[in-house]
Amino acid sequence: MAVDLEDAVKDRREQIIQHELGSCRHFNGIQNKTCKAGITYQQESPGLAPPCIPRFVNARPTWECSQFAIMSREEVEKIADEVMEHEKYFAAARQLAKEDARAKGFGIGHAGQGSVPCPRCGGDIRYRVATYNGHMWGKCSTLDCIGWME
Numbered sequence: 001m002a003v004d005l006e007d008a009v010k011d012r013r014e015q016i017i018q019h020e021l022g023s024c025r026h027f028n029g030i031q032n033k034t035c036k037a038g039i040t041y042q043q044e045s046p047g048l049a050p051p052c053i054p055r056f057v058n059a060r061p062t063w064e065c066s067q068f069a070i071m072s073r074e075e076v077e078k079i080a081d082e083v084m085e086h087e088k089y090f091a092a093a094r095q096l097a098k099e100d101a102r103a104k105g106f107g108i109g110h111a112g113q114g115s116v117p118c119p120r121c122g123g124d125i126r127y128r129v130a131t132y133n134g135h136m137w138g139k140c141s142t143l144d145c146i147g148w149m150e
Helices: 005-020 054-059 073-103
Strands: 112-117 124-129 136-140 147-149
Touching (some): 005 073, 073 112, 073 124, 073 136
Antiparallel strands (some): 112 124, 124 136, 136 147
C-alpha cells in the first residue's frame, strides 16, 4: 500500500498542532529554569506539574500560574509550520552526512569524521561516526541550526 506523501505531511502537521493546542504561549521547555514570562517551573509544591503543557495537566495535579495564556489555533499552526520546516532540513542534513560517511567507509568497526554543506544555512555540518555501533553525531557550524545524536 503506497503512502500518499501529501496526506502524510498533512497528518504530521495536524499531529504537531494537536500536540501544541492548549499549551501556554510562554512555555519554552522544562529544561529551562523559567518560562518566557519569568515564572519558575519548579514551584514550592513538590509533585505538582506546571500548567503549561496539557499532557502534564492530564497526568497529575498542577499549580496555578498567573501568566498562563493558551495559544490560538493560528499561533499553533505557525509553530507546526516552523517545526516541519526544521524537520525537512534536519532530514536532508542527516541524509547528506550519512551518504558522505558511507562513501568514506565509516560505520561499525571503522570510525571517522567529516563534513558536508548545511542545506539550511550553508554552514558546515560536521559529523562523527562511532566505531562501536556506527552511530552518528552531527552539528552545523552555525549556532542554533541543525544538530543530532543517534
